[in-house]
Amino acid sequence: MKDRLATAVKQSRAGYTEIRVERTWSSAVAFRGRRLETATVSEDQGGFVRVLNEGYGWGIASFTSLDELPAMVARANELSRAVRLDDPIRLAESAPHAGDAILELDGDVRGVALAEKKKLLDRYNSAMLAVSDKIVDTQSSYRDEVSEVWYVNSEGTSLYQLRPEVVVSGTAIGRRNGNIEKGLESIGLRKGWNSVQSFENQFRVVAQRAVDLLDAPRVRGGAYPVILDNELAGVFIHEAFGHLSEADFVYENPQAREMMTLGRRFGKQVLNVGDNGAAAGLRGTLPYDDEGTPTQDTPLIKEGILVGRLHSRETAAKLGERPTGNARAISFRHPPIVRMTNTYIAPGTKGVGFNDLISDIKLGVYACGAFGGQTMLENFSFTAGWGYMIRDGKVAELVKDVVLAGNLFQTLDRIDHIAGDFTWNQMGGGCGKGGQFPLPVTEGAPHVRIEEALIGGDV
Amino acid sequence: MIDRLLDAARGKVDGADALWRREEQTAVSFESGRLKAAGISEEAGLNLRVVAHGRMGVAGTTAAKPDPKELVARAGASAELGEVVELAFPNPSPQSLTPISTFFDRTANASLSELIRMGRLLVERLARPDCQVNVAVQREVADTAVGNTAGARGEYRTTGFAVTADITRIAGDDVLMVYDQYVGADMPSDADLEALVRSVDTRLTAALKIVTPPDGALPVVFTPAGLAAVVLPLEQALSGKTVLQGSSPLAGKVGEALFDARLSIIDDPLTPGRPLSRPVDDECVPSRSNGLVERGVVRQFVYDLETAARAKTQSTGNGRRGVFGKPHIGYTNILFRGTNGGAQLAAPLHMLGGGLIADIEDGLIVDDLIGVGQGNVISGAFSHPVGLAYRVQRGEITGRVKDAAVAGNSYELLKKIGGFGNDGRWLGARWSPSLLLEGVSVARR
Numbered sequence: 031m032k033d034r035l036a037t038a039v040k041q042s043r044a045g046y047t048e049i050r051v052e053r054t055w056s057s058a059v060a061f062r063g064r065r066l067e068t069a070t071v072s073e074d075q076g077g078f079v080r081v082l083n084e085g086y087g088w089g090i091a092s093f094t095s096l097d098e099l100p101a102m103v104a105r106a107n108e109l110s111r112a113v114r115l116d117d118p119i120r121l122a123e124s125a126p127h128a129g130d131a132i133l134e135l136d137g138d139v140r141g142v143a144l145a146e147k148k149k150l151l152d153r154y155n156s157a158m159l160a161v162s163d164k165i166v167d168t169q170s171s172y173r174d175e176v177s178e179v180w181y182v183n184s185e186g187t188s189l190y191q192l193r194p195e196v197v198v199s200g201t202a203i204g205r206r207n208g209n210i211e212k213g214l215e216s217i218g219l220r221k222g223w224n225s226v227q228s229f230e231n232q233f234r235v236v237a238q239r240a241v242d243l244l245d246a247p248r249v250r251g252g253a254y255p256v257i258l259d260n261e262l263a264g265v266f267i268h269e270a271f272g273h274l275s276e277a278d279f280v281y282e283n284p285q286a287r288e289m290m291t292l293g294r295r296f297g298k299q300v301l302n303v304g305d306n307g308a309a310a311g312l313r314g315t316l317p318y319d320d321e322g323t324p325t326q327d328t329p330l331i332k333e334g335i336l337v338g339r340l341h342s343r344e345t346a347a348k349l350g351e352r353p354t355g356n357a358r359a360i361s362f363r364h365p366p367i368v369r370m371t372n373t374y375i376a377p378g379t380k381g382v383g384f385n386d387l388i389s390d391i392k393l394g395v396y397a398c399g400a401f402g403g404q405t406m407l408e409n410f411s412f413t414a415g416w417g418y419m420i421r422d423g424k425v426a427e428l429v430k431d432v433v434l435a436g437n438l439f440q441t442l443d444r445i446d447h448i449a450g451d452f453t454w455n456q457m458g459g460g461c462g463k464g465g466q467f468p469l470p471v472t473e474g475a476p477h478v479r480i481e482e483a484l485i486g487g488d489v
Numbered sequence: 490m491i492d493r494l495l496d497a498a499r500g501k502v503d504g505a506d507a508l509w510r511r512e513e514q515t516a517v518s519f520e521s522g523r524l525k526a527a528g529i530s531e532e533a534g535l536n537l538r539v540v541a542h543g544r545m546g547v548a549g550t551t552a553a554k555p556d557p558k559e560l561v562a563r564a565g566a567s568a569e570l571g572e573v574v575e576l577a578f579p580n581p582s583p584q585s586l587t588p589i590s591t592f593f594d595r596t597a598n599a600s601l602s603e604l605i606r607m608g609r610l611l612v613e614r615l616a617r618p619d620c621q622v623n624v625a626v627q628r629e630v631a632d633t634a635v636g637n638t639a640g641a642r643g644e645y646r647t648t649g650f651a652v653t654a655d656i657t658r659i660a661g662d663d664v665l666m667v668y669d670q671y672v673g674a675d676m677p678s679d680a681d682l683e684a685l686v687r688s689v690d691t692r693l694t695a696a697l698k699i700v701t702p703p704d705g706a707l708p709v710v711f712t713p714a715g716l717a718a719v720v721l722p723l724e725q726a727l728s729g730k731t732v733l734q735g736s737s738p739l740a741g742k743v744g745e746a747l748f749d750a751r752l753s754i755i756d757d758p759l760t761p762g763r764p765l766s767r768p769v770d771d772e773c774v775p776s777r778s779n780g781l782v783e784r785g786v787v788r789q790f791v792y793d794l795e796t797a798a799r800a801k802t803q804s805t806g807n808g809r810r811g812v813f814g815k816p817h818i819g820y821t822n823i824l825f826r827g828t829n830g831g832a833q834l835a836a837p838l839h840m841l842g843g844g845l846i847a848d849i850e851d852g853l854i855v856d857d858l859i860g861v862g863q864g865n866v867i868s869g870a871f872s873h874p875v876g877l878a879y880r881v882q883r884g885e886i887t888g889r890v891k892d893a894a895v896a897g898n899s900y901e902l903l904k905k906i907g908g909f910g911n912d913g914r915w916l917g918a919r920w921s922p923s924l925l926l927e928g929v930s931v932a933r934r
Contacts, residue, residue, distance in 0.1 A: 062734060063734050069570040072550070090527070091530070092531075092532075093531045095533070112527050112602075115523065115525075144570060248870070252932060283659065437891070440934075484892060484894060485932070486932055
């Protein structure tokens with residue numbers, strides 16, 4: 031395959047040409063309540079060509095018929111030449127890489143019978159249903175894939191990557207009359223069959239929580255000191271700050287560049303943030319990004335000061351910085367754009383734990399788990415799965431509908447304590463941007479305290 | 490392709506249905522005011538569902554030359570693990586299909602330079618000092634064929650055209666983003682593009698001044714874009730699937746008046762000129778318009794073949810399927826209207842608030858919320874920070890509010906609607922006017 035792509039690249043008349051071909055083997059099982067929804071095996075395959083000519087823009091073609099490859103290269107070249115540019119697009123230097131990058135399959139999912147996968151998910155699904163007769167519905171899904179990705183460009187990069195992925199998730203719906211609550215568990219790893227075998231207890235816990243939330247009051251809206259648990263703190267840093275560190279937001283926008291000037295203070299001394307696509311076995315982990323650049327650990331905030339951002343080759347060239355291996359596409363159907371990988375808040379002082387963070391809070395909220403988050407750059411939302419009130423330095427009653435309304439500049443600067451209990455999230459969701467969803471990413475964080483944050487709700 | 494596949498399935502399984510779809514797109518994108526990229530995409534895929542020994546299985550492929558035998562075997566293996574279902578594959582006469590206009594020659598044939606011309610026009614009209622304008626223009630042609638072993642066949646072509654424009658304005662640490670779109674089966678007229686420009690321009694201009702948000706239980710006008718959080722719970726609850734699963738708050742409520750007596754909700758696959766309109770659904774069921782809520786009364790839920798069989802009712806023609814996975818329930822064009830039909834575009838788009846703000850002493854117009862769909866949606870409860878919202882004082886818009894969050898419960902709020910705006914419009918696959926809702930919780934920092 032590499033040779034076939036190399037030949038097509040050679041025949042291209044464009045200044046720069048890259049070809050990505052993917053073949054993804056996947057299987058999926060889903061339950062809804064006690065009923066099996068589906069158990070299927072699929073194969074998806076296709077190609078992506080992107081070319082650039084001096085003084086012209088990008089020409090792009092994506093297709094499922096690989097027989098069309100040479101024609102698609104020619105077509106992409108025509109498209110590029112239809113886009114005249116005064117200010118040419120440059121790509122930052124990226125040393126050519128050749129070779130195979132085979133990630134650890136950890137139990138090759140292609141060798142496990144579909145019936146076994148159904149049995150595993152049935153176990154987790156049944157664990158949720160068995161918790162209470164108030165669990166009226168569940169949505170459980172198992173999905174695995176092994177994706178083969180070939181990437182060749184006209185600068186000599188030629189790569190074959192094998193990327194595994196496995197996701198098990200379950201939603202338990204608790205209901206009492208008109209009152210409906212949910213609990214959500216999700217495990218997603220860039221690993222295989224062996225890594226998802228022992229999660230019954232987690233599924234039981236979320237179902238119990240859906241039941242418990244039926245009796246919980248809604249949180250009262252207002253400004254509170256808020257402690258984020260590890261999972262939500264991770265989602266928080268992804269939404270609140272991560273998206274702004276993606277250089278495609280600033281590279282052609284002078285005002286945004288000014289706002290995101292390296293060296294600007296974003297937080298207190300305790301705050302350290304980064305993005306690490308090279309960390310082992312996590313959902314956002316990749317040896318190379320979709321432009322053939324090796325991934326790395328990129329510091330973004332050091333002791334409260336903005337020190338870096340995430341780049342593709344194009345954004346790096348424009349800003350005179352180095353590519354960071356963050357150009358990613360969800361599939362051959364899309365061009366690579368600047369995305370996060372595994373984004374983290376680094377741990378604070380060793381030995382500092384959750385109790386140290388709450389001891390001086392008279393009235394506050396402990397926000398836990400994540401249903402999701404979304405950013406509009408300056409402002410963002412993140413939805414906790416559940417929460418507790420903190421009263422007089424102690425965790426008090428369970429509350430529901432905990433949604434934090436954040437403002438980047440105010441919220442980051444109000445992080446005043448960070449615990450030492452760092453963990454990586456292993457959630458199976460994904461990130462959406464520019465019509466590309468879900469991109470596998472994850473986050474990591476310790477418990478984090480925000481002096482004051484706005485929580486929505488009845489006032 | 491469909492015929493060959495169904496022939497291969499015949500005799501091997503009790504019954505089967507299939508969908509083949511080929512899509513071809515052209516797109517151009519303007520970044521920060523300049524044309525940056527042009528692209529095409531071509532994709533074809535085949536989805537097969539079988540019932541074998543009473544059990545259901547599915548398989549799909551994007552292979553260029555799919556092997557019918559392999560696909561049937563894979564669907565058969567899926568069925569071995571599948572649930573027992575009593576699917577009756579329909580066989581409607583071709584005459585029973587309502588002809589609708591889903592294909593427009595000039596859209597199918599729109600050239601790259603035409604797309605570029607539209608994009609440039611928008612970029613020029615939207616250019617402002619210190620603002621970044623992004624525009625994307627895309628045309629699409631799709632061919633769909635559906636069929637089943639009962640003998641049904643359906644084929645149709647659709648075109649689609651989408652134009653999106655967004656402006657980002659950064660002043661110091663204030664980030665303002667304003668966005669709008671045109672989506673239709675046919676390409677936009679110059680008047681449509683002009684309406685898009687004015688919509689973005691109006692909302693940008695009204696947002697330049699920042700004012701303090703109010704707080705308390707207040708009257709709030711949700712624009713068609715802002716309404717998403719309020720109507721999403723209803724869309725989930727009106728799905729026959731959530732009803733079957735016992736998680737829909739509307740289960741068992743057919744015939745009950747649960748909403749404002751002026752509110753009707755219709756799913757209509759026969760609306761001319763919409764990209765999701767179709768003569769037949771993805772399971773060979775003829776399309777028809779379905780009143781789900783009529784004048785506040787819950788009338789029916791939407792079903793596909795499988796959920797209809799389980800609920801012992803008929804499919805409403807809401808079967809939807811992709812290349813991979815099994816058919817599921819999907820809305821087509823969903824309309825939220827007031828009794829009088831809600832005059833479409835009676836008010837020009839640049840009138841923010843749809844004529845509903847005159848009597849508001851202190852409240853908000855909500856045009857965009859952040860994090861919609863991420864909470865416990867089906868319960869009806871929502872709570873979101875505002876993405877774009879304006880304060881209304883003594884009947885006038887006084888400026889944009891930031892750092893505020895709105896919360897409420899859709900079922901409670903929609904019992905009594907303060908007013909239906911005169912600004913009804915399509916936003917993707919949803920049509921609605923602005924709605925004035927009373928007693929929405931607004932919290933501020």
